[in-house]
Amino acid sequence: MKYIKNTLDFHVEEPTVISLGKFDGIHRGHELLMEKLAQKKEEGLKAAIFTFDIPPKKNVEHIEAKVLTTNEEKMHIFEGIGIDYLIECPFTREVMCMEPEDFIRMLVEKLNVKCIVAGEDFHFGHNRRGDYQMLKRYALVYGYEALILSKMKEDERDISSTFVREEIMAGNIEKANHLLGYRYFVTGMVKHGNQIGRTIGIPTINLIPPEEKLLPPFGVYVTEVFIDDKRYYGVTNVGCKPTIKGNNPVGVETHLLDFREDVYEKVVTVEFRTMIREERKFESIEKLQEQMMNDIAFTRAFFAKMK
Numbered sequence: 001m002k003y004i005k006n007t008l009d010f011h012v013e014e015p016t017v018i019s020l021g022k023f024d025g026i027h028r029g030h031e032l033l034m035e036k037l038a039q040k041k042e043e044g045l046k047a048a049i050f051t052f053d054i055p056p057k058k059n060v061e062h063i064e065a066k067v068l069t070t071n072e073e074k075m076h077i078f079e080g081i082g083i084d085y086l087i088e089c090p091f092t093r094e095v096m097c098m099e100p101e102d103f104i105r106m107l108v109e110k111l112n113v114k115c116i117v118a119g120e121d122f123h124f125g126h127n128r129r130g131d132y133q134m135l136k137r138y139a140l141v142y143g144y145e146a147l148i149l150s151k152m153k154e155d156e157r158d159i160s161s162t163f164v165r166e167e168i169m170a171g172n173i174e175k176a177n178h179l180l181g182y183r184y185f186v187t188g189m190v191k192h193g194n195q196i197g198r199t200i201g202i203p204t205i206n207l208i209p210p211e212e213k214l215l216p217p218f219g220v221y222v223t224e225v226f227i228d229d230k231r232y233y234g235v236t237n238v239g240c241k242p243t244i245k246g247n248n249p250v251g252v253e254t255h256l257l258d259f260r261e262d263v264y265e266k267v268v269t270v271e272f273r274t275m276i277r278e279e280r281k282f283e284s285i286e287k288l289q290e291q292m293m294n295d296i297a298f299t300r301a302f303f304a305k306m307k
């Protein structure tokens with residue numbers, strides 16, 4: 001996959017089928033679009049995703065600061081599903097203020113677009129004035145096919161990244177996973193913690209998540225963890241460990257069941273399955289330890305039931 005970013009000076013010669021949007025999370029609704037892209041790819045077009053590299057909240061209003069998928073994670077997901085070109089367009093004033101027709105013309109000229117795939121609520125161009133009807137109207141003028149899809153719904157609500165984010169923030173992991181079509185995950189490098197875990201007989205791996213990644217509420221979760229492509233069962237605390245003195249950074253800390261190896265500096269992925277409880281400040285390490293043992297027992301029972 002060719003990853004084009006930080007530039008408005010992109011050009012693709014081969015004829016393309018393109019889909020546009022933010023694609024945060026790449027949920028089941030987005031998957032509908034991906035299926036169409038795959039079909040068109042079989043017919044000989046190159047599959048392209050056009051998305052915006054949106055700066056952090058302080059620069060632009062109305063943009064959520066935390067994301068379901070970081071740019072790097074999106075890149076891996078798109079590569080995995082066979083996208084040929086990922087264009088991450090800088091969200092500059094020039095782009096924001098582009099008239100919808102100019103935007104379409106720019107795409108067609110720069111990316112040799114033969115087919116545009118979008119949901120029926122897709123808006124683009126200055127003040128979001130461009131819509132799917134405009135995409136259809138200009139199809140003949142600019143020589144592309146417009147494939148407009150109805151929105152996939154769940155509970156009579158359109159599936160959207162906003163919907164998924166709300167469920168994550170409410171700790172409804174199963175629901176979020178259902179909307180996504182895969183398990184919500186956090187990837188990061190294993191760092192040294194305070195080394196207290198091993199002294200209480202419950203060693204943990206500490207992962208510092210990417211700053212922009214949306215985390216579920218501070219609490220304890222049943223998880224599955226991938227290390228070197230191997231899967232392990234785990235129980236994970238998301239939070240600042242209020243029981244432990246000091247200014248602990250927000251972390252994702254996992255005790256892996258039946259695992260005792262050194263994995264410092266390895267990149268691991270933690271997939272969330274269900275929330276067990278909220279993170280709490282305990283009056284002593286012993287009380288915390290007792291509760292952690294209960295969390296481990298809950299997790300073992302959870303996986304035993306799965307078998």
Ligand SMILES: Cc1cc2nc3c(=O)[nH]c(=O)nc-3n(C[C@H](O)[C@H](O)[C@H](O)COP(=O)(O)O)c2cc1C
Pocket residue numbers: 192193194195196197198203204206220235236237240241242243244253254255278279280281282288292295296
């Ligand atoms: C299953 C589990 C549950 C946890 N729950 C809490 C909690 O409710 N409150 C808290 O302050 N820390 C909690 N922690 C974090 C512990 O404080 C932490 O694992 C321990 O201090 C060891 O940290 P270290 O690896 O940095 O030494 C939890 C950790 C795990 C693995």
Ligand SMILES: Nc1ncnc2c1ncn2[C@@H]1O[C@H](COP(=O)(O)OP(=O)(O)OP(=O)(O)O)[C@@H](O)[C@H]1O
Pocket residue numbers: 020021022023024028029030032033117118119120121122149150151152153158159160161162163
């Ligand atoms: N549930 C869905 N069914 C079909 N198409 C969808 C669905 N959700 C989004 N799309 C389409 O996917 C493309 C990218 O959508 P985008 O990621 O920008 O928005 P979203 O998923 O609705 O999230 P947000 O909550 O940020 O608006 C658009 O063409 C959009 O219409």
